[in-house]
Amino acid sequence: MPQAQVTMDVRRVSAKVSVVDVKGELTAFAEGVLMDAYGQASEGGVRGIVMNFEGLEYMNSSGIGLLVTLLIRVNRERQKLLIYGLSDHYQSIFQITRLDDAIAIHDSEEDAVKAASA
Amino acid sequence: MTERTPQPEEQEERSEPRDAAYWARYAETLKVSGVAEGATNINVEGRRAVGPMQGFGKMWQKTYRVRLGGVDVSPASVIQTWKENYKDFWPEGNIFYAPLAGITPGEVALISGSLPGGVKLSTGVMVLYADEESFTLMTPQGHPFSGWITFSSFEEDGATIAQAQVLMRANDPLYEVGLRMGGHKMEDEMWRETLRNLAAHFGSREPVETNLVCVDPKLQWRHYRNVWHNAGIRSALHMVTAPLRWRSARKR
Numbered sequence: 001m002p003q004a005q006v007t008m009d010v011r012r013v014s015a016k017v018s019v020v021d022v023k024g025e026l027t028a029f030a031e032g033v034l035m036d037a038y039g040q041a042s043e044g045g046v047r048g049i050v051m052n053f054e055g056l057e058y059m060n061s062s063g064i065g066l067l068v069t070l071l072i073r074v075n076r077e078r079q080k081l082l083i084y085g086l087s088d089h090y091q092s093i094f095q096i097t098r099l100d101d102a103i104a105i106h107d108s109e110e111d112a113v114k115a116a117s118a
Numbered sequence: 119m120t121e122r123t124p125q126p127e128e129q130e131e132r133s134e135p136r137d138a139a140y141w142a143r144y145a146e147t148l149k150v151s152g153v154a155e156g157a158t159n160i161n162v163e164g165r166r167a168v169g170p171m172q173g174f175g176k177m178w179q180k181t182y183r184v185r186l187g188g189v190d191v192s193p194a195s196v197i198q199t200w201k202e203n204y205k206d207f208w209p210e211g212n213i214f215y216a217p218l219a220g221i222t223p224g225e226v227a228l229i230s231g232s233l234p235g236g237v238k239l240s241t242g243v244m245v246l247y248a249d250e251e252s253f254t255l256m257t258p259q260g261h262p263f264s265g266w267i268t269f270s271s272f273e274e275d276g277a278t279i280a281q282a283q284v285l286m287r288a289n290d291p292l293y294e295v296g297l298r299m300g301g302h303k304m305e306d307e308m309w310r311e312t313l314r315n316l317a318a319h320f321g322s323r324e325p326v327e328t329n330l331v332c333v334d335p336k337l338q339w340r341h342y343r344n345v346w347h348n349a350g351i352r353s354a355l356h357m358v359t360a361p362l363r364w365r366s367a368r369k370r
């Protein structure tokens with residue numbers, strides 16, 4: 001299997017919120033990296049996971065599928081999943097796939113963190 | 119060293135993501151570009167495409183894969199063949215009316231399937247995504263399930279693998295009951311048969327592996343009203359009322 005062409009760095013921005021900075025490609029091969037990042041971001045009773053997609057360079061339909069399974073996991077843990085930094089192109093993909101019905105999309109990290117903390 | 123202001127074309131080129139050509143463009147509702155002879159477009163035109171988040175039933179991730187062992191074929195060739203002959207790999211009893219433009223992003227295909235009781239199910243799919251090594255179909259409102267089916271090919275341990283992966287929920291309570299009462303088995307067999315046919319096309323007879331995972335056991339009761347668009351019910355009504363339509367057409 002090819003290697004995942006993506007990095008996901010986790011930042012703890014408050015006691016209850018972590019931000020995951022996604023850089024690179026979101027495809028099926030990113031599953032391990034995404035789930036590791038989620039595990040790290042959730043440590044210590046975090047309630048809000050904010051994903052920063054400013055560095056997203058490529059995404060295919062398997063990448064969207066990964067976000068759906070992540071969302072189910074987040075909901076199961078009674079956490080919130082929020083997103084910011086989507087380009088117009090990726091916002092349109094969230095619309096087509098109707099993922100924007102289920103994941104809150106924000107314009108900035110500040111807005112997303114505020115909503116995650118509420 | 120001097121700085122040069124990028125020209126508008128260069129800026130546009132730079133800002134266009136690499137995956138842009140692979141995705142369908144957003145449209146509020148589906149539009150069928152041409153209805154092939156024998157196809158019925160009663161449950162697709164004007165419907166919205168729906169993903170696994172909009173469905174009612176349990177969420178399943180079903181993966182079917184076959185190893186094309188001993189066959190020298192690249193993943194890109196497998197996907198090209200699959201796109202070009204998609205309808206031929208389906209088991210008998212189901213008809214896929216391929217879009218005129220083929221499996222390309224944004225195209226809508228009509229489907230005729232069979233339901234218990236001899237009812238013909240008229241539905242369809244939209245091509246959500248298509249690149250050289252994968253393509254994804256998305257279902258419309260009223261389809262038995264709400265979700266995506268991704269067909270892909272890749273190399274693993276020196277062999278080419280062909281895979282179909284479904285991420286789905288039953289679209290409404292009636293379909294959920296139907297899936298539990300044998301519908302899942304029928305669907306699993308349909309995709310296994312499809313992969314067997316694809317593998318046979320390349321001269322491979324290896325078994326199809328199946329992996330079924332219940333991603334979310336919860337029912338989404340807020341979507342119970344999806345039953346309004348149920349393509350099975352609407353197809354049955356369309357069939358029952360056919361004599362009335364013939365009579366009114368003859369009068370005209």
